[in-house]
Amino acid sequence: MNILIGTVLIGGAAIWMFLQLPNAEWRRASMVASVQMLKFMLPRMVTALLGAGFFAELLPEDRVQVMFGEAAGFSGLLLAAAMGPLTPGGAFVSLAIAAAALKTGAAPVAALAYVTSWSLFSLTKILAYEAPLMGRQEVIARIAVSWPVPLMIAAAGMLYY
Amino acid sequence: MRNITADPPPAPRRRKVIDKGFLVLLAFTVLGGIGVALKSGIGRVGEIAVETLGFIVVLGPKIAAGVFIAATLPLLLPRDRVATWIGRNSGLRGLTIAMLAGLLIPGGPSMTFPLAAGFAAAGADLGAIIAFVSGWSLLSLNRTLIWEFSFLPHDMVALRWILSLPVPVLLGLAVRALPLKVRT
Numbered sequence: 490m491n492i493l494i495g496t497v498l499i500g501g502a503a504i505w506m507f508l509q510l511p512n513a514e515w516r517r518a519s520m521v522a523s524v525q526m527l528k529f530m531l532p533r534m535v536t537a538l539l540g541a542g543f544f545a546e547l548l549p550e551d552r553v554q555v556m557f558g559e560a561a562g563f564s565g566l567l568l569a570a571a572m573g574p575l576t577p578g579g580a581f582v583s584l585a586i587a588a589a590a591l592k593t594g595a596a597p598v599a600a601l602a603y604v605t606s607w608s609l610f611s612l613t614k615i616l617a618y619e620a621p622l623m624g625r626q627e628v629i630a631r632i633a634v635s636w637p638v639p640l641m642i643a644a645a646g647m648l649y650y
Numbered sequence: 651m652r653n654i655t656a657d658p659p660p661a662p663r664r665r666k667v668i669d670k671g672f673l674v675l676l677a678f679t680v681l682g683g684i685g686v687a688l689k690s691g692i693g694r695v696g697e698i699a700v701e702t703l704g705f706i707v708v709l710g711p712k713i714a715a716g717v718f719i720a721a722t723l724p725l726l727l728p729r730d731r732v733a734t735w736i737g738r739n740s741g742l743r744g745l746t747i748a749m750l751a752g753l754l755i756p757g758g759p760s761m762t763f764p765l766a767a768g769f770a771a772a773g774a775d776l777g778a779i780i781a782f783v784s785g786w787s788l789l790s791l792n793r794t795l796i797w798e799f800s801f802l803p804h805d806m807v808a809l810r811w812i813l814s815l816p817v818p819v820l821l822g823l824a825v826r827a828l829p830l831k832v833r834t
Contacts, residue, residue, distance in 0.1 A: 496712045499761050503715035506722050515725065518659030522721035529665050530717060533672055535706060536679050542698040543682030546690065579758070580793050584801035591802070600802070601810055608787045616675060618763040622720060623770065623779070625671055631780050634824040638788075642813050649809055 530621040537616035545577035553586055555593075569599040570639040573606025574615075583607040597650045598643040606639035659725060709760060716764035723768030736769065736778035738826070745822035748778040752785025752818065756792045781822035788814040 510516045553572055576583045587600045610632065620628050687695050706713075736744045755761060762783065770779050789811060798807045 495757050495761065496715070499712055499715045499719070499757055503718045503722075506719060506726065509726050510722070515659045519718070519722040519725055522725070523718045525665070526721045527714070527717045528667055531713075532667065533675060534713070535703075536672070536675050538706060539699060539702050540675065540679035540682050542702045543679065543686045543695070546686045546694065546698060547682065580797045584797055588801040597803075597806055601806065601813075604798075604802070604810060605788065605814065609784065614759045614763075618759040619783070620671065620675075622763045622767040627770075627776065627779065630776060630825055630828070631783065631821075634780070634821050634828070635784065638814075638817055638821075642810065642817075645813050646809060 526622075533621035534617045537613065537621075540616070541577040541613045544575075548575065548577075550576075550582060550586055565596060565599050566602050566640065566643050569595070569603040570606040570643075573603050573608075573639065574610040574612045576607055576611065577613055579613075583611070598646045601646045602639045602643035605642045609635050609638060712760045716760045720764030720767040720771075723765070724771035727768075727772040729773040732769065732773035736774040736782075738775040738777075740775070740778060742819065742823075744775075744778050745781040745819045748774070748781040748822065749785035749789070749818040752782040752787075753789040753791055755786060755790075762786045775826070777822035777826035780825050781818040784818035784821050788817055 507516070507519075510519055553576060573583070576586060583604065587604050590603070591597065591600050615628060619631075683695050686698065734740065736748050740747075752762070755765065766779055766783055769782065770776075774782075794807060794811055798810075
């Protein structure tokens, strides 16, 4: 259902944009640019999503959950932050893991670090979408400034918990 | 949108399809596939491949629309105006606009990254792009309200969101302050 709503929204935006192109010459230029980008992006996306599928099999969800549910203290925080990017799949998977880890005794600040780290650094998102579309240098710059954020959010969360 | 009826469209930029980055990605995927074959048998590799390809087929229309938007947006947006709003010298206001845009757009990565690439090609600077991507990653209303609230304790979701609120603008400022030379 969510995929359908998203497809309608993004499809509507694309159609509106197509209608803004003034003449055949511009429509052709837009098509050429789109095909160029698709040729570049599609092989990367297929490869990255296949890889994500394989690594999900090698590192199953319940394993991730057990690892960070048992972890405690500062090393637990680091581990939780490190698992964020490694969690394959979308929001559904990572949030379910965080919820299950909380139930099995993970510290709330570890869950904060994990969710923040997944949000910013999910490898599936970076490899399948960000790197092919934005380029490697943008990814490196973004990680260079963002890497401490999950630990900082967790540290600030300690004032509450 | 700019008035472009009289102008010819710009020539497209060409990029090498197979480069080092792609080969590294390919190597990881092949290693993962070998790992799965050793652990669960070659049949499982095939099953995962079929599942993944099915997922990509379902995503297909979204990917096509996203790519079209990313490629067409820079043709249509007036470069000087984009630069004023979210360019290098757009200041805190530009970063805030970019962060809010990220927070509000309702889609997943197949919507966000094509838009970000489109804005970058149309004249947004790296600081604004990172504020936009981080705003979406950390603050997306769609994901927070629909998904996070249904899985996690409400006070934790609210705490995470409030603590993250200043982060995208700060990251944008940090990127602008760093002496990075990035081709966008």
